[in-house]
Amino acid sequence: MTWSNTQPSSPAVTEPAELVSGALDGVLHQFVVEPWFGALVVLLVATAVVRRIPGLVHGRRRRDPQRCFLRADKRLVLQRAGHRCEHHSVFGRRCTATDDLQADHVHPHSRGGATSVDNGQALCPRHNTRKAARVPWDWELRRLAQQRAGYFPPGTSTVVVHH
Numbered sequence: 418m419t420w421s422n423t424q425p426s427s428p429a430v431t432e433p434a435e436l437v438s439g440a441l442d443g444v445l446h447q448f449v450v451e452p453w454f455g456a457l458v459v460l461l462v463a464t465a466v467v468r469r470i471p472g473l474v475h476g477r478r479r480r481d482p483q484r485c486f487l488r489a490d491k492r493l494v495l496q497r498a499g500h501r502c503e504h505h506s507v508f509g510r511r512c513t514a515t516d517d518l519q520a521d522h523v524h525p526h527s528r529g530g531a532t533s534v535d536n537g538q539a540l541c542p543r544h545n546t547r548k549a550a551r552v553p554w555d556w557e558l559r560r561l562a563q564q565r566a567g568y569f570p571p572g573t574s575t576v577v578v579h580h
């Protein structure tokens with residue numbers, strides 16, 4: 418019996434490290450070939466970071482033990498908003514939705530926002546979902562107070578009180 422020196426050539430095995438470096442090369446290649454790709458990535462990261470800053474500034478406060486608005490409070494929140502969603506676009510246009518409105522915490526409950534009329538706003542399901550638990554900027558609160566002056570019943574406070 419003789420040992421053969423000729424081994425069947427083993428199929429090329431790709432190491433995981435090679436796969437990672439290949440993927441990285443692909444990404445880096447995109448940066449070089451498509452400058453907009455790099456700009457898009459930077460923009461997405463910057464947006465994600467900036468959206469979290471107010472939450473970091475305010476920190477985590479103790480949560481209001483009451484998570485949901487009382488029925489009477491919800492009625493008040495919707496009533497003073499004229500039963501219309503209070504979301505405003507960046508150009509200041511107010512959402513026209515009037516169905517299935519929800520009482521939302523302007524300052525998120527998970528961030529210590531109180532479950533009270535003063536911290537409430539009427540939002541349609543779409544804008545409530547989109548807002549999620551984002552902490553608003555102070556300028557957003559000031560803008561909301563100004564906009565509310567246009568549709569809140571006279572004599573009603575338009576100022577948002579966090580807690």
Ligand SMILES: [Zn+2]
Nearest residue numbers: 502512541544
């Ligand atoms: Zn809306």
